[in-house]
Amino acid sequence: MTTDLPTERERRVMDVLMALAEGEVTTYGDIADVAGYPKHSRLVGRILRETDVDIPWWRVVNASGQLRASDPDLQSQLLREEAVIVRNHRVISAPAGRWRRADS
Numbered sequence: 890m891t892t893d894l895p896t897e898r899e900r901r902v903m904d905v906l907m908a909l910a911e912g913e914v915t916t917y918g919d920i921a922d923v924a925g926y927p928k929h930s931r932l933v934g935r936i937l938r939e940t941d942v943d944i945p946w947w948r949v950v951n952a953s954g955q956l957r958a959s960d961p962d963l964q965s966q967l968l969r970e971e972a973v974i975v976r977n978h979r980v981i982s983a984p985a986g987r988w989r990r991a992d993s
Contacts, residue, residue, distance in 0.1 A: 901925060902936050906944045912971040912984030916952050919987060954980035954988060 895903060901924040909915065917930035926932060934957075937946045947967040951957050956978040958964040965975045973988075974981040982990040 898924075898926060898929075898932065899936055899940075902933055903940065903942060903944060906933075906937070906946075906949070909945050909948045910985055912973060913986040914948050914950060914954075914968065914973055914980050914983040914988050915986045917949055918952055920949060948986070950980055956980070 902920060905920050905924045917933040918928070920933045921927060921929040924933075933949065937944070937949060946958065947964045948971075956964045956968075956975070961978045965978060968975050968980065968983075971984070973983040980988045982988050984990065
């Protein structure tokens with residue numbers, strides 16, 4: 890995917906990724922569902938890992954909120970800059986998305 894044109898599946902997943910707002914945290918599976926490919930969370934992971942496109946990768950975590958990027962310290966820092974609460978490389982709450990705080 891880095892040098893070729895993206896496939897329809899890749900484009901649809903990337904469109905969902907690009908739509909994530911600041912402070913919004915979601916899962917690989919949620920991205921796949923919204924893109925129209927339920928149960929294809931690994932597709933999302935592959936796209937995040939292989940793309941040269943500047944996408945907000947740090948806003949995607951696994952279903953339990955665990956940070957899964959190759960550099961979880963950087964991912965944690967980027968999330969914290971968006972007012973996301975992270976402890977022990979796990980999202981506790983976020984302004985938007987799956988871990989939205991009740992007071993938001």
